[in-house]
Amino acid sequence: SRAENFAVLLNSDDLCDIMSQGAYYWTSGTLQDGVDDGYLVNFYNYREYLPNYLWEINSRSKINANLKPTVFYKPEVWISMAGLFETPIQNTGYMLRQDFLDELNLGNAHDVKTYDQLHEILTAFKAAKDETFWPMMIYSTFELAAFNWCGFSTTPSTTSLSYLRVVDGEVQFCGTTNDDKDLMTMLNQWWNEGLIDPNWSSYAAGAAAIGTAQANDKLGCAIMTPSTVAGDEALCINPKCQWEPTQRLRKTEDQILKWGFSTGDNNYGSAIFSAKCSNIPLLMTFMDYQYSDSGALWCNWGPEGELWYYDADGKRMLTEFALTHEAGTAWLQDCFCYNELGDAGIQLWTRNYAYEGGERFVAMFDTWSVKGFYQGDYVWPAAIKFEDEEQQIINANRTDANTYFTENYSRFFTGDLPFSEWDSYVQAMMDMGLATVLEIYQEGYDAYIESLS
Structure with a gap:
């Protein structure tokens, strides 16, 4: 695995x-330890070689106040260089089978705004x-991103107890709130009505079971990304198959969302x-090129004639080789070219749709x-940071509560745990150490708010 390969390189001091x-x-302590022990570069010290990267971060931070604290480890400690979208997007969401809607005269998926309408x-x-x-699939973890259940102001990801929110000055963990209880109550109702695929626990990210159900014409609503839609439609046994996105669902049409989106x-x-690189200034210059206009174009598209060509209107379009490759x-x-799943740089995400009809899929992001x-x-x-000792206390006290959360949260959905046990479920996590964790987070948040004044 990549983790094992990395560990071998680190242990042999050959990063x-x-x-x-x-x-x-x-995993060898904090990233700061990696810098202090001479393994990793603090590229704050090489910032003069990063004009394009810093222009991107500074200009975007005028709109997104959380960006700098997210990408910079500390104000003068920069360790991990961030991959960025060319323009901000949220790239997954719920979609409905529009051909089914048409058959039943149920309108347009793009007009679906609330959970009641979806129900x-x-x-x-x-x-x-x-x-x-x-009618509907959900993931085994309930959530892949922070926003698919945004109308309930929580992120019910059972991967880990890691999503924090602040309500009227109180720090809370998603997975422990009354909003989570309300969400699970709704989903339990849909489960009892037979609206949710009973194979839900086999639906992990990228799981073949999802594609099989879609190809066999057995799902009406699914979390999808626009880049996969054309392929999913082509593989379906129903030649009329058409997926279209709903809007971001809310409890009411006039609800103002408070959580889930940067x-x-x-x-x-x-x-x-690696701090052992023989020419770090040259390395930083090379990385910075990928954040320039010309560098982003080259890294995302490659040389003309391989994956793309210019059409009669001077637009970049994907070649037949790119569109039909297995x-x-x-x-x-x-x-x-540039891989947004791994690489630092800027992703020109509209490249995925540079073909006739591709504008349909770009428009899905607008929905x-x-x-x-x-x-x-x-x-x-994101500007709130903790000292290493505090982080160690957080990690030590969250472990048991996290395990309990991942094992029990979904049981409310299936009815294996009655909602009369919700308060006991939350208290059990608090007793396992989550109360100590929240106390540290609350102190950090209060100190941060005081510093602003």
Whole structure:
């Protein structure tokens, strides 16, 4: 695995000059320890070689106040270089089978705004289909990103107890709140009504089971990303298959969302750098080029004639080789050019849709926009940092509570735990050490607010 490979390189003191996503695999203390022990570069000391990178971070920070604290370890300690989208997006969300909506005269998926409207559609789907059809899928972890259940102001990801929010000055963990209880109550109702696929626990990110259900025409609502839609439609046994996105769902049409969205600047890519590199200024110059206009174009598209060409209007379009490759267009681009899943740099994400009809999929991102009804009141400030000793206490006290959370949260969804046990469920985590963790976070938040005044 990549983690094992990284560990071997670290133990042999033979780190690569550039390590994509290396921060995720660093386990020898904190990243600061990596700098102090001479393994990693603090590229704050080489900032004069990074004009393009700093222009991107500084200009975006005028809109996204959380960006600098997210990408800079400390104000004068910069260890992991961030991968960025060319323009901010949220790239996953719920979609409905528009061809099913058309058959039942249920309108347009783009007009679905609330959970009640979705519930009515799922109920109609179930009534119209046979017993092998399931109106909706959910992931085994309930959430892959922070925003698919945004109307409940929480992120119910059972991967870990890690999402923080602040409500009226009180720090809370998602997974422990009354909003979580309300969400699980709704989903338990949908589960009992047979609206959710009983194979939900097998639906992990990228799981083949999801693609199989979609290809066999057995799902009416799924979390998807626009880059996979064309392929999913082509593989479906129903030639009329058409997926279209709903809006970001809310409890009511006039609800102002308070949680779940940043401006969407960061993609999944990043890089850390070896302090043993023989020419760190040259390394930083090379990395900075990828944040320039010309560098981003080259890294994302490669040379003309391989994956792209200019059409009669002077637009870059994908070649037949790129569109028909057995690896899939998006994955081919990630392998040949900039890979947003691993690399630092700027992702020109619209490259995935540079073909006739591709504008349909670019428009899907607009449907998911929350402009006009998002304020972010509950967002945890990324500028709050903790000393190493505090972080060690947090990690030690969260372990048992995290295990309990991942094992029990979903049991409310299936009904294996009655909602009369909700308070006991929360208190059990507090007794396991989560109360100590929250106390540290609360003190950090209070000190941060006081510093602003």
